[in-house]
Amino acid sequence: MTTLAAVRRTVSALALAALAVGALVGPAHAQEEPLPVTVTGPDSVNLSLHPEPGEPGEPGEPQIELGLRAPGEPVPDENGVIYPIHQGDYTVTVDASSLAGVAAVDFSGLGGWRGCTVEGLVATCSDYEIYAGADYNDLGGIRLDVTDESAAGDVGTIEVTAAGEGLAFTGHTVDVLVGGPELQMKQLAEPAGFKAGDTFQAPLSFRNVGGLGGKGVVLRVSGTRGISLPSTFGNCWYDPRDPDDPRGWSTALCVFDSEFAGEAAYGLSTPFPVGTAGFALYDVLSYSFSAVPADQVADLLAEGDYRAGTGPELGLVRLPDADPAGYTRYAELDFPTKNTFDLDLSGERLRARKGQTVSVDVGFADHGPAWLASIRSGGEPISFWVDLPPGTTVTTAPEGCRAADWEGAEADYLCFVDTPILEDASRTFTFGLRVDQVIRNATGRAFFSYQMPNEGNPANDSGEIVLNPRGWH
The missing domain is CATH 2.60.40 (Immunoglobulin-like)
Known part of the structure; x- marks a missing residue:
């Protein structure tokens, strides 16, 4: 089998040979x-x-x-x-x-x-x-x-x-x-009884598992949309999240011109305050300490739109009794875990004659208080099913819905909603239906095939679609 590289070599060799022949018959040139x-x-x-x-x-x-x-x-x-x-x-x-x-x-x-x-x-x-x-x-x-x-x-x-x-x-x-400096971070845990809207006083610390010490440490703290980092320290710089980007992160960089020893642990002089919004749910808090000399800090700050914090400086203190088992290379915490959202699927009731084409709306909404971010799944969409009333034919299907024509499908259509889903999100999925046969109280429904964790109100997780309901004028 001839490879592309072989073809390149062959063609290139021919080209060079041609150039060599030209050089023999052409005028002399200065050496390149x-x-x-x-x-x-x-x-x-x-x-x-x-x-x-x-x-x-x-x-x-x-x-x-x-x-x-x-x-x-x-x-x-x-x-x-x-x-x-x-x-x-x-x-x-x-x-x-x-x-x-x-x-x-x-x-x-x-x-x-x-x-x-x-x-x-x-x-x-x-x-x-x-x-x-x-x-x-x-x-x-x-x-x-x-x-x-x-x-x-x-x-x-x-x-x-x-x-x-x-x-x-x-x-x-x-x-x-x-054995140069190699910093590991203390694992974090959600405090008992923590709820959305509370502030987490994060006990951030590192352990140098390298055999050598050094001078100069940078702390990077980042959080997703439901997390805020109050600008309260004079040796920290803050890059807020773009408010128009629900997937964005806010970041703080804190600089310590301190010496640290090998095989030793250090923590902050005061806990690092991490605020949470009322809609926060499984938001991600990430932090890391890095051995960075002072002359390299400017390069880090140039990577974002950082603004200097105000207030007293944050310091580092040695922790003589730190348990090595409590430290890891990467430290992240998903919290708060106790909040709930309220996903709501609603249908529609209307009258229609035989042969008539009608628009039927399926409503989707999140009534909060929490958002549904699906951060760990990379923004994977959630789905729901739609069964349409009998005696009808779909003439148009909404964007985000596809006919469920495969074996094992639970309804006529499967619809998708991208995440993150904000705490006040709403969307309408409109189907065009032609009435082929008038059936009194012809009923379909929109529904989730399973109840999601943190769903605070399962009662409205399905909605009926009814054509020509009995007793309705």
Whole structure:
């Protein structure tokens, strides 16, 4: 089977051959400048002394991805083919000699090459083509693991160099540190008796499970629509949620120019107040502490529309009796859990003659007090069924509803409502029905096939659609 890469090489080789022939018969030209190419990769890697399974850095997953960046960006021709801007042998040397006794090095992730040789902690790999930009110049990955010899504070480097005729390479250095600062967050729990509208005095704290300490910590606190972060601290900056985006988050960044030790825990000098709205239900509160030097804080603040807080500064205090079992890499809390919403499905009652086409409205509403966000499901819609009165034919179906013509369907139509559903949301689904046969009290209904958790009023979860009701004039 011929691969696209093989086709590209063949076509490119023919093109280069044609250029070579032209060069033999054409006028002489000055030698072109070498093509500048830069080796890309991370600047540094911090190796945990105790990586957690299932997290980035687990065994087998490379922490270092290398590549090349050449001038320009790849542009396909009229046939969609992208050609290299250079063809000719070149080699890349990855020298990890300084990691002897610091970490184990696995070069097996260096893929996409015509050949690699490994001698000790040095890998030499060769290839032939270079494309514009970086997207098509992936060199592969390198995996690092701590060993029994590794100790907190061990350092080393990986030096990446390259050479090839007609190419001017800029190499790259990756600094490697073992046991650097690695902050885990205290797990949070909803307070007993907490209800929507209350303020959660969040006891935020971190434990440095790295062997080394540092200076400079940033706290990031984020919350979904039902959560508010009062601007009460002078060393915090606040980026409020866009009020027109129900899926948006509000965020606070708090900066501490404090030193912290290895294998030690620290908490806030006062609890962090987190407000909740009366409509809040399973909103998400997320927080994290990061070891960030003071000179990098400005870059974080530039990522949002942050405004400085007011009031006294928030501080950090050491917690000598922190239980290591209570800390995790990621800390989130879904709350409040005790609120309810009231979803309401309503039908319609009307008269119609044979052959007449009528519009029948099915109403959907949330009477609150809570919204239905479905944050954890990524905004997955909820659904309800519609059974139409007998003796009728659907002429038009509303957007969001589809005919249930599959085996096991519970009614004639299945309708969908996107989430989040606000606490005062309402919507009308209008069906066009042609009356083929007049049946007194012909009855259909709209209904949910199950009762959702936190539904506060199941009595109105279905509504009747009645044509020509008895005794109705």
